[in-house]
Amino acid sequence: MASNDIIKLVTRAPASRRQFLIGAGTALAGMTLGAPAIAQSKELTIISNIGNASQREVLQRIASAYAQESGVKVAINNMDHEAHKTAIRSYLVVGAPDICFWFSGNRMKTFVKRDLFDDISDLFERENYNNVLGPAAGAVTVDGRHYGLPLGGLLWGLFYRKDVFEDKGWAPPKTIEGLLALGEQAKSAGMIPVSMGTKEMWPAAGWFDHMNLRINGLDKHMALMDGKMSYTDPAMLPVFDKWAELINAGLFSPNGTSFGWEQAAAALAQKKAAMMDLAGFIKYGFPEDQQDQIAFAPFPEIIQGMSRYEDFALNSIHVPKNAKNKENARDFLAFFYKPENLSAFLETESAVPPRNDCPPSKDPLVNAAVESLKTVEGSAQYYDRDTDPDMAQEGLKGFQEFMAKPDRRDQILERLETTRKRIFKA
Incomplete structure (x- = not known):
């Protein structure tokens, strides 16, 4: 994600992971609607950046149901996704809607620092969201205060074919030593241990996130993302040393810079590779009649006893600080965020619900992923969502280069540190 921007969900295998954080919705069959706490005769305005017509329709149906229950008219302005990225910088200052869709992580923090998103911690407390969101709450939290609600997300980890592992008698590795051992077994079977295509660069950043979270933990990872920690800090060396060990052991696809994630996923689907680091949209690299063979496993442990932290990339929905009807906005969010409504909004995009009490997915x-999240202590977003966009672009280049030339570690880290100092004025 050189950004995690999302575009329309299409029926063919999509061009990047960006397409899976905003996608298609589903009919609101059997939706249980409860009256909001406050009903006022006002118009509530919403700006969405949803690119898919099906999900826009679901949002409209939820809004109509809310309007019928509350008496509050709801007007939705669906903007082009790319145009919205520019427009939000203006409308949050002048002409703000009551609710808008955006991204969590660093992109949300940018507007929080400018005091352009409202603190909705009162809504969190009123609706007891902390108890149902778990680590997902961190995606919309700054200094202990909440500035939005997380929407559907992508949980990153290792994917494999159940039939291949059953046939070979393999088990998904729980430790990095187990991953190396599985790699040798896969190579003996004539397979690539971990399929990895880095032509689009971001897959390498996902592997970095996993390594850094497993070795240094969430606090240090986020300090790096926020520009408060140096890329030449000694804590970075074990991350790249262990990563280099995996590369030099032949764990990854050869010539990975020459092809993208879709080709890498196809290698897994065709039983040419044993595992792949991705999120649930990996299924679009598989024939539909083979998607039931895909299984998920968490990235293996590296430092024994380290709490489990994962990349759980989430979009979000917010109340602008300059909104006119903040009370109605909170009531609509409470209505929209009911488990059955949120699930209907997310269902067919294969996004993971952020709250743990949503109905099971199809x-x-x-x-x-929902079950796996129950054992996660905290979550990051993804490298290029968690840090400054310019820093992210240099990081993506550096990680891609490192996977091809791990002996360039020191030069790459020095270059990233120079970029960090320039961007964060460290």
């Missing part, structure tokens, strides 16, 4: 990979 997608087994989504349900597997």
